[in-house]
Amino acid sequence: MRKIFSPWFFSAVILLLLVSCTSISPLQGHWVLYVGKTTYPVEITHLDANEFMLFSELKEISGRYQVNEKKMILLKANQPRISGIEFELNTSNNWVITNSPPAARLSMPIFGATLVQTQ
Numbered sequence: 001m002r003k004i005f006s007p008w009f010f011s012a013v014i015l016l017l018l019v020s021c022t023s024i025s026p027l028q029g030h031w032v033l034y035v036g037k038t039t040y041p042v043e044i045t046h047l048d049a050n051e052f053m054l055f056s057e058l059k060e061i062s063g064r065y066q067v068n069e070k071k072m073i074l075l076k077a078n079q080p081r082i083s084g085i086e087f088e089l090n091t092s093n094n095w096v097i098t099n100s101p102p103a104a105r106l107s108m109p110i111f112g113a114t115l116v117q118t119q
Contacts, residue, residue, distance in 0.1 A: 035113040
């Protein structure tokens with residue numbers, strides 16, 4: 001009887017599956033931003049290697065972000081007067097706002113707000 005598939009074929013298929021699974025960003029998806037006792041739904045979509053779009057009902061944090069190691073930095077906000085927002089990844093794999101504009105430019109103070117991924 002003749003072999004239909006070689007062992008190399010199965011190795012190539014497994015490698016292809018591994019590469020395609022690792023290219024899916026863990027940031028992409030549904031999140032919740034906790035600002036004090038208030039929560040805001042957040043959607044993150046992957047743009048390219050290390051850039052993402054973040055959309056939220058709290059419009060001041062919406063925009064294009066760059067992720068480098070354990071920091072997520074706002075590159076271009078959807079609101080022109082907003083800049084300087086930075087998140088840091090904490091030990092619980094949540095993102096915490098560690099830098100933000102003064103509360104006077106925002107609808108509320110957001111420093112220390114936590115972004116948690118939903119299931």
